Amino acid sequence: MILKVGLTGGIGSGKSTVAGIFKVLGIPVFDADAAAKEIMAKDEELQQAIMRTFGDEVYAGGQLNRKLLAGIVFNDAFKLEQLNALVHPATIKAAEQWMQQQKTPYAVKEAALFFEAGTATDLDYVIGVFAPKPLRIHRVMKRDNVTREEVLARMSRQIDEDIKMRLCDFVVENNEQELLIPQVLQVHEALISKAGN
Ligand SMILES: CC(C)(COP(=O)(O)OP(=O)(O)OC[C@H]1O[C@@H](n2cnc3c(N)ncnc32)[C@H](O)[C@@H]1O)[C@@H](O)C(=O)NCCC(=O)NCCS
Numbered sequence: 001m002i003l004k005v006g007l008t009g010g011i012g013s014g015k016s017t018v019a020g021i022f023k024v025l026g027i028p029v030f031d032a033d034a035a036a037k038e039i040m041a042k043d044e045e046l047q048q049a050i051m052r053t054f055g056d057e058v059y060a061g062g063q064l065n066r067k068l069l070a071g072i073v074f075n076d077a078f079k080l081e082q083l084n085a086l087v088h089p090a091t092i093k094a095a096e097q098w099m100q101q102q103k104t105p106y107a108v109k110e111a112a113l114f115f116e117a118g119t120a121t122d123l124d125y126v127i128g129v130f131a132p133k134p135l136r137i138h139r140v141m142k143r144d145n146v147t148r149e150e151v152l153a154r155m156s157r158q159i160d161e162d163i164k165m166r167l168c169d170f171v172v173e174n175n176e177q178e179l180l181i182p183q184v185l186q187v188h189e190a191l192i193s194k195a196g197n
């Protein structure tokens with residue numbers, strides 16, 4: 001049986017960067033952010049439900065206005081919960097179907113929110129990517145051209161990184177001091193060995 005491995009970390013920690021190294025090693029990666037985006041773009045029933053909850057303007061012109069929706073949900077915990085309740089079940093289902101199709105000793109699901117969403121229990125192992133908060137803020141401001149306040153609003157909806165890392169089976173330090181590739185190789189070898197037992 002394939003091992004289901006989660007790859008997590010707060011916004012800007014470097015999950016996608018680490019996921020890219022697993023892909024080079026031939027390990028398939030499911031990107032939950034990308035899957036959620038695709039589902040929100042294609043599922044018309046979900047679009048109707050999102051419009052009923054947040055207003056028609058979030059899909060003005062037939063396209064999701066991500067900036068507008070982010071401004072609504074990341075400043076209101078209840079509204080974020082409503083959005084999560086609409087989007088997460090379909091994303092989780094897509095990940096489960098994807099996992100069943102993989103043929104490698106282990107496969108990786110990359111997501112920011114396993115512990116927050118209560119989905120870590122479906123995984124055999126979880127890898128955490130850790131980076132200090134100031135570095136994460138700086139990276140996301142630069143990558144997404146957003147303000148510090150916008151980054152902090154998202155961080156406030158994710159559990160504390162020290163706690164998150166303690167819940168993980170492996171931790172990759174992405175502080176731009178330690179090299180990433182040797183750390184990922186070490187985790188890869190450990191997972192291959194666990195899959196063989
Ligand atoms: C609000 C939305 C439209 C904003 O889109 P935007 O393009 O600005 O951000 P993107 O989706 O690329 O997410 C970037 C990062 O924001 C953080 N984030 C996104 N959604 C959430 C959430 N529900 N709770 C906490 N943090 C979140 C994560 O660190 C994520 O990696 C979008 O994030 C969304 O639809 N979120 C709800 C679905 C979701 O939870 N997706 C994440 C994994 S399933």
Ligand SMILES: Nc1ncnc2c1ncn2[C@@H]1O[C@H](COP(=O)(O)OP(=O)(O)OP(=O)(O)O)[C@@H](O)[C@H]1O
Binds near residue numbers: 014143
């Ligand atoms: N070790 C590194 N050295 C330099 N830049 C890095 C490093 N790790 C990540 N970055 C940069 O920081 C930004 C955030 O990284 P990445 O997108 O991998 O994080 P993420 O955890 O997937 O973020 P999000 O939760 O927002 O999707 C990117 O622009 C990426 O290129």
